[in-house]
Amino acid sequence: SQQGEEDPQALSIQEGENATMNCSYKTSINNLQWYRQNSGRGLVHLILIRSNEREKHSGRLRVTLDTSKKSSSLLITASRAADTASYFCATDEGPNFGNEKLTFGTGTRLTIIP
Amino acid sequence: DAGVIQSPRHEVTEMGQEVTLRCKPISGHNSLFWYRQTMMRGLELLIYFNNNVPIDDSGMPEDRFSAKMPNASFSTLKIQPSEPRDSAVYFCASSLQASGSSYNEQFFGPGTRLTVL
Numbered sequence: 001s002q003q004g005e006e007d008p009q010a011l012s013i014q015e016g017e018n019a020t021m022n023c024s025y026k027t028s029i030n031n032l033q034w035y036r037q038n039s040g041r042g043l044v045h046l047i048l049i050r051s052n053e054r055e056k057h058s059g060r061l062r063v064t065l066d067t068s069k070k071s072s073s074l075l076i077t078a079s080r081a082a083d084t085a086s087y088f089c090a091t092d093e094g095p096n097f098g099n100e101k102l103t104f105g106t107g108t109r110l111t112i113i114p
Numbered sequence: 115d116a117g118v119i120q121s122p123r124h125e126v127t128e129m130g131q132e133v134t135l136r137c138k139p140i141s142g143h144n145s146l147f148w149y150r151q152t153m154m155r156g157l158e159l160l161i162y163f164n165n166n167v168p169i170d171d172s173g174m175p176e177d178r179f180s181a182k183m184p185n186a187s188f189s190t191l192k193i194q195p196s197e198p199r200d201s202a203v204y205f206c207a208s209s210l211q212a213s214g215s216s217y218n219e220q221f222f223g224p225g226t227r228l229t230v231l
Contacts, residue, residue, distance in 0.1 A: 033219065042118070042205055042222030043157075088157065092218065100145055100211055100218060101170060104157040 005105055006089060012111040019076040021108040023089030024069075032065055033090045033102070034074050043088065043104075046074075076110075084112045118223035120206050126229045132194040135226045138187055139208030147220060148181055148191050149205040157205075163189065164211060196230045203227050 007022045023032070031050045035043040049056045049065045049072065056063045062075040076083055086109045090102040119138040127133055139146045147162040161171040163183045171181070178197070183189040193200055207220040 031218070042207075042224050043220075044222070045219045048219060090220075100164065100209075101159065101162060102147075102218070102220060103159070106156050 006087070006108040008108060009106070010109045010111070012113060013079060014113050015079055015081055017079055019079050019083070019110055019112075021074045021087050021110070023072045023074070023105055025072075025089070025091045025105075026070065027091075028094035029067075029091045030094060031092060032063075032072050034061075034063060034072075035088045035090060035104070037086045037088065037107070039085070046087075079110075079112045081112050081114050083110060085110060118206055118208055118221055120204075120223035120226050122226060123224060124227045124229075126231065127196055128231050129197055130195045131230075132192065133196045133200075133228060133230075135191040135204050135206075135228070137189045137191070137206030137223060139189070139206070140221055141187065143208035143210045143221070144186070145209045145211045146183060146189050147207040147209075148189070149207065150202045151205060151225070152202045160191070193228075196228075198230045201228055201230050 005024050013019055029051055031048050033048045034046045036046055037043045047058045047061055047063050049063045051067055060077045065072045086107045088107045089105045093101055118140055121136045145164045148160040149157050150160055151157045158173055160173045161181045162169055166183045166186055179193055181191045203225045205222050205225045207222045209218055209220045
């Protein structure tokens with residue numbers, strides 16, 4: 001079964017508001033990553049959080065990780081029209097299997113309304 | 115750096131024809147991944163290589179699919195014969211896997227949109 005499941009599947013907010021997306025996974029991980037995909041393009045890496053980290057920031061992005069609940073959230077603050085895209089979480093196979101192979105979630109489609 | 119390069123960007127073919135997708139990874143990267151993306155199934159890993167050697171091909175749908183990596187700068191994904199259900203966007207990605215490192219960011223190409231009629 002799929003490792004990562006994002007929630008919600010789709011999200012529409014006004015420009016300037018904050019957007020929060022969640023990801024749940026099933027097995028132990030080394031790290032969790034978030035990627036963005038603009039329409040018709042390939043995925044672009046946004047941020048990585050290691051299993052021993054609880055929170056990480058990068059610009060307007062804030063990622064949290066709760067390994068006890070096997071969940072992560074991505075917060076985009078002060079959203080802009082250019083943030084309109086699909087967002088995916090990706091997890092590796094965990095400490096017993098290495099970290100090359102990633103499994104991507106189903107994605108959250110974020111629409112920012114100008 | 116030009117990033118991951120894929121060709122062609124679009125391919126329209128008829129059922130039964132052979133299709134070859136090409137990928138040039140980022141120079142210096144030692145891992146290469148082929149993914150397929152559809153609305154129904156999302157993003158699926160088909161196969162990945164490390165140092166030109168196939169490591170995991172468990173995602174390859176069936177024998178009609180094959181992938182090669184003859185050298186560090188080139189890989190192909192071949193479908194023979196193609197079927198309408200193979201219609202999807204195929205992505206190639208590469209990464210640098212350093213020994214002992216847990217950092218494994220993948221860099222994606224623009225994808226090849228395949229339509230099989």
